[in-house]
Amino acid sequence: MPLLRGGRASAKLQGAKPYKFRSWWDGFLEVDRHLPLDQTIARIVHTEILSCAPETSVRDAARRMSMARCSSILIVEAGRPVGIWTERDSLSVDLSDPTALDRPISAVMSAPIKTIHQQATIGDAGILFRLEGVRHLVVIDDSGRATGIVSQTDVIMRHGVEHFLMLRRVGSALRRPMLVLPATLSPAQAAARLNEARADSAIVEGGTGGLGIITERDIVRLIGGTAPPPATIDALASRPLVTIGCDDSLLAARTLLEARRIRHVGVIAADGRLDGVLSFSDILATLQYEYVHRLHEALIERDEALLRARHDLSVARKVIDASLDGVMIVNSSFQVEFVNPSFTHLTGYSPEEIIGNNPKVLKSGRQSESFYRDLYDSLARFDHWQGEIWNRRKNGEIFPEWLTINVIRDEDGDVSQYAAIFSDISERKRTEERIKNLAYFDVLTGLPNRRLFIDRLQLALANASRYNHVLAVMVLDLDLFKRINDSLGHGIGDQVLVEIAGRLSRCLREGDSVARMGGDEFTILLPQIEQIETAARLAERLLTQIKQPIVVNDHELYVTASIGIAVFPDNGPGIEALIKNADTAMYRAKDIGRNGFQLYSPAMNARSFERLSMESALRHALVRNQFRLVYQVKVDLISGRMSGVEALIRWHHPESGLIPPTEFIPLAENMGVISEIGEWVLREACRQCRHWLDLGLPPVRIAVNVSALQFHETDIPDVVGRALRDTALPPQFLELELTESVLMQRVDEVAEVLRDLRTMGVRISIDDFGTGYSSLSYLKKMPIDALKVDRSFIHDIFNETGSVADEGASIVSTIINLAHNLKLKAIAEGVETIAQADFLRARGCDEVQGFLVSRPVSGEDLISLFDRNLLPAGTEM
Numbered sequence: 001m002p003l004l005r006g007g008r009a010s011a012k013l014q015g016a017k018p019y020k021f022r023s024w025w026d027g028f029l030e031v032d033r034h035l036p037l038d039q040t041i042a043r044i045v046h047t048e049i050l051s052c053a054p055e056t057s058v059r060d061a062a063r064r065m066s067m068a069r070c071s072s073i074l075i076v077e078a079g080r081p082v083g084i085w086t087e088r089d090s091l092s093v094d095l096s097d098p099t100a101l102d103r104p105i106s107a108v109m110s111a112p113i114k115t116i117h118q119q120a121t122i123g124d125a126g127i128l129f130r131l132e133g134v135r136h137l138v139v140i141d142d143s144g145r146a147t148g149i150v151s152q153t154d155v156i157m158r159h160g161v162e163h164f165l166m167l168r169r170v171g172s173a174l175r176r177p178m179l180v181l182p183a184t185l186s187p188a189q190a191a192a193r194l195n196e197a198r199a200d201s202a203i204v205e206g207g208t209g210g211l212g213i214i215t216e217r218d219i220v221r222l223i224g225g226t227a228p229p230p231a232t233i234d235a236l237a238s239r240p241l242v243t244i245g246c247d248d249s250l251l252a253a254r255t256l257l258e259a260r261r262i263r264h265v266g267v268i269a270a271d272g273r274l275d276g277v278l279s280f281s282d283i284l285a286t287l288q289y290e291y292v293h294r295l296h297e298a299l300i301e302r303d304e305a306l307l308r309a310r311h312d313l314s315v316a317r318k319v320i321d322a323s324l325d326g327v328m329i330v331n332s333s334f335q336v337e338f339v340n341p342s343f344t345h346l347t348g349y350s351p352e353e354i355i356g357n358n359p360k361v362l363k364s365g366r367q368s369e370s371f372y373r374d375l376y377d378s379l380a381r382f383d384h385w386q387g388e389i390w391n392r393r394k395n396g397e398i399f400p401e402w403l404t405i406n407v408i409r410d411e412d413g414d415v416s417q418y419a420a421i422f423s424d425i426s427e428r429k430r431t432e433e434r435i436k437n438l439a440y441f442d443v444l445t446g447l448p449n450r451r452l453f454i455d456r457l458q459l460a461l462a463n464a465s466r467y468n469h470v471l472a473v474m475v476l477d478l479d480l481f482k483r484i485n486d487s488l489g490h491g492i493g494d495q496v497l498v499e500i501a502g503r504l505s506r507c508l509r510e511g512d513s514v515a516r517m518g519g520d521e522f523t524i525l526l527p528q529i530e531q532i533e534t535a536a537r538l539a540e541r542l543l544t545q546i547k548q549p550i551v552v553n554d555h556e557l558y559v560t561a562s563i564g565i566a567v568f569p570d571n572g573p574g575i576e577a578l579i580k581n582a583d584t585a586m587y588r589a590k591d592i593g594r595n596g597f598q599l600y601s602p603a604m605n606a607r608s609f610e611r612l613s614m615e616s617a618l619r620h621a622l623v624r625n626q627f628r629l630v631y632q633v634k635v636d637l638i639s640g641r642m643s644g645v646e647a648l649i650r651w652h653h654p655e656s657g658l659i660p661p662t663e664f665i666p667l668a669e670n671m672g673v674i675s676e677i678g679e680w681v682l683r684e685a686c687r688q689c690r691h692w693l694d695l696g697l698p699p700v701r702i703a704v705n706v707s708a709l710q711f712h713e714t715d716i717p718d719v720v721g722r723a724l725r726d727t728a729l730p731p732q733f734l735e736l737e738l739t740e741s742v743l744m745q746r747v748d749e750v751a752e753v754l755r756d757l758r759t760m761g762v763r764i765s766i767d768d769f770g771t772g773y774s775s776l777s778y779l780k781k782m783p784i785d786a787l788k789v790d791r792s793f794i795h796d797i798f799n800e801t802g803s804v805a806d807e808g809a810s811i812v813s814t815i816i817n818l819a820h821n822l823k824l825k826a827i828a829e830g831v832e833t834i835a836q837a838d839f840l841r842a843r844g845c846d847e848v849q850g851f852l853v854s855r856p857v858s859g860e861d862l863i864s865l866f867d868r869n870l871l872p873a874g875t876e877m
């Protein structure tokens with residue numbers, strides 16, 4: 001059995017095409033010559049081993065090698081390789097000693113032999129060849145048995161050397177001087193010369209058939225032969241000598257050697273002389289450097305790749321360790337193999353507690369069997385599952401997580417692990433819940449908002465029309481709530497709204513609902529009532545509850561509300577109509593005095609229409625020049641003379657006639673046009689006052705009302721400054737009347753604005769004093785000049801029988817004293833009777849204003865009131 005037969009390369013070469021320099025390439029390409037270094041040597045190993053027992057004679061061993069055309073024989077004892085004998089060793093045999101050939105091969109073999117495990121890589125074999133300085137390695141299995149042989153030739157020649165061989169000339173590979181032996185030498189002499197020169201071949205010259213060649217293999221054949229050895233090597237030499245050109249490529253030489261199945265070829269120089277002998281081992285030696293270099297590079301590459309892989313692994317590990325997501329690796333037997341620190345943080349389980357356990361300890365019990373069935377089904381079909389799942393922490397707490405599971409498969413496609421990555425989404429869930437709440441609930445009061453109310457109303461309407469129920473919708477609006485906001489600030493206003501919301505909720509039956517529609521407006525749904533009176537009774541109850549005092553931050557507040565009620569089916573077929581009609585009824589309740597409720601009647605629509613058309617007309621009133629000012633005098637209670645005038649606006653509507661400010665000022669505030677109107681009033685009043693001065697009338701101060709909204713939304717000192725400049729009115733003739741509510745918001749800012757106005761020379765008085773929620777400490781801070789006692793207090797000085805009402809009288813006295821204590825003037829407004837004027841004078845009030853002296857009149861009519869005693873006869877001067 002040939003030692004080198006049976007490998008893939010050899011098998012292909014058996015069918016190689018006849019030698020032709022240009023055609024070998026095709027066949028050559030079919031050979032799997034280029035094997036990567038990390039492939040196992042199994043790809044190139046020769047499994048058919050030529051072997052013999054240790055006692056085999058040298059002659060027999062050589063004969064078997066010769067027959068098998070094999071360069072070595074393995075000596076095996078009890079199945080284990082113990083040594084090797086090669087062609088090179090044959091040169092050491094003393095051919096002149098007839099007993100030398102009968103010695104046991106174990107006496108001349110090389111031992112111990114170098115082995116390599118069959119799982120080693122081609123790269124490993126390459127390293128071993130270099131380290132051990134051998135050309136053959138015996139391949140062994142786990143039990144140490146020889147399973148094949150691998151030669152250095154196999155490794156090098158299958159390692160993609162073609163490109164290199166093609167570029168090298170044959171001449172460059174000639175390493176040793178050629179050994180030339182005369183044909184007359186005996187074989188023993190020739191063997192000795194070969195051994196001495198460490199040559200594996202020699203040229204034989206001077207013989208009968210021209211130049212010939214003998215090689216180590218001829219010596220082996222001689223040893224193993226049965227015929228007596230020839231007298232000279234002339235008969236032993238192979239002829240004719242196969243040759244190749246010195247300038248041919250090594251690749252061509254290799255192809256030639258393989259095609260002829262020879263291992264030596266003569267090299268012919270350019271001048272036709274024989275230049276040397278090129279052997280297969282010369283080609284190998286040439287490749288040696290290249291091979292070692294490549295091997296070195298490959299090893300460096302492998303080390304770098306290993307380093308890179310280690311680095312990548314360590315980076316991946318760092319990323320996993322630092323990840324905020326929990327990571328858990330579970331093996332195919334459902335045992336936890338790995339968890340990262342976030343896993344421990346999120347679940348409470350340390351690696352020691354969870355590794356080796358089944359991950360079902362995390363189960364919350366919230367998920368159904370079908371949920372898990374779907375999950376495993378997805379893993380089986382798509383190697384992946386992602387979704388939301390409830391799990392349990394070690395402390396028993398259940399939490400929602402966003403979980404991704406990926407199946408990890410091995411090279412054979414079997415499931416090796418499951419990688420689970422999850423994050424705690426409790427916060428996200430809470431946010432979602434909050435968003436849902438924001439969408440359907442009012443943030444301040446926690447009541448349903450408009451959207452939820454509409455949803456509920458829609459549902460209730462569907463039920464009511466299906467089962468012929470009567471349904472009621474109420475719209476509830478707090479009366480004068482703006483005053484609380486304006487005077488005490490929005491913080492207190494908010495607390496009032498929360499309290500009202502609670503009171504409303506507590507009044508309702510189960511199934512009824514209350515919603516906050518925005519601002520101070522609430523709606524109530526009674527989805528099923530027996531009769532309209534039920535809604536009316538509830539409205540009364542609500543009003544009673546609302547008007548109970550509310551204590552907020554030491555303030556005792558009294559709030560009332562107006563309620564409108566519309567019922568289905570009488571007052572509207574659907575949502576829009578019902579709410580609109582309840583709204584109209586609510587406005588009606590306000591119009592007729594507030595703190596009450598109204599059931600909707602179609603006649604109310606006319607009123608609602610009126611409101612709309614008034615809004616539209618008000619928008620155009622200024623440009624259409626429909627506003628006028630009237631003036632009401634203030635009188636000094638000591639002299640009886642005019643001490644000032646107050647400018648009051650009137651709207652001359654082309655169709656509706658004169659509209660009082662109580663009707664359109666709140667509307668203008670709501671519509672956002674109050675500042676424009678206010679500026680017009682200011683300029684017109686200044687213009688009028690300047691006109692009186694120009695007429696030579698005694699100088700008089702003119703007071704202008706500034707609404708709280710106008711004060712806060714415009715730069716009042718700037719507006720006033722421009723008005724004074726444009727009309728050339730000296731500032732000391734202007735007074736601004738502000739309500740208490742102005743003083744109660746943004747106190748420091750307001751005080752600064754007032755100081756600016758005072759610095760300009762403008763006077764400030766507080767209008768309607770006593771109706772708001774002024775705090776004395778604030779009042780002290782404010783640069784003001786006068787307090788105007790609200791006319792409701794003046795009205796209450798006397799009772800219906802004309803005698804002094806203790807409470808009313810003392811309130812007025814207190815306000816007058818307060819003003820004087822703060823070094824302010826006290827002015828009484830709404831004075832209608834001589835008794836009131838006398839009372840006020842007796843209490844030290846400085847000035848009065850009211851119908852007793854004069855109703856508001858036009859600027860022209862006012863001229864007649866200048867420079868005379870205006871107090872009617874009968875008042876005690």
Ligand SMILES: Nc1nc2c(ncn2[C@@H]2O[C@H](COP(=O)(O)O[C@H]3[C@@H](O)[C@H](n4cnc5c(=O)[nH]c(N)nc54)O[C@@H]3COP(=O)(O)O)[C@@H](O)[C@H]2O)c(=O)[nH]1
Nearest residue numbers: 648649660661662681705706707767829830831832850851
């Ligand atoms: N922001 C602005 N507000 C203004 C302006 N003009 C008026 N107003 C405010 O409108 C409210 C009602 O004003 P009006 O209908 O003009 O009534 C004033 C007087 O006519 C009325 N008055 C005067 N004397 C008597 C009386 O003896 N009895 C009685 N029943 N009413 C009387 O009082 C009103 C003046 O009040 P006041 O301003 O508080 O001094 C009113 O609040 C006006 O402030 C404006 O241009 N801008």
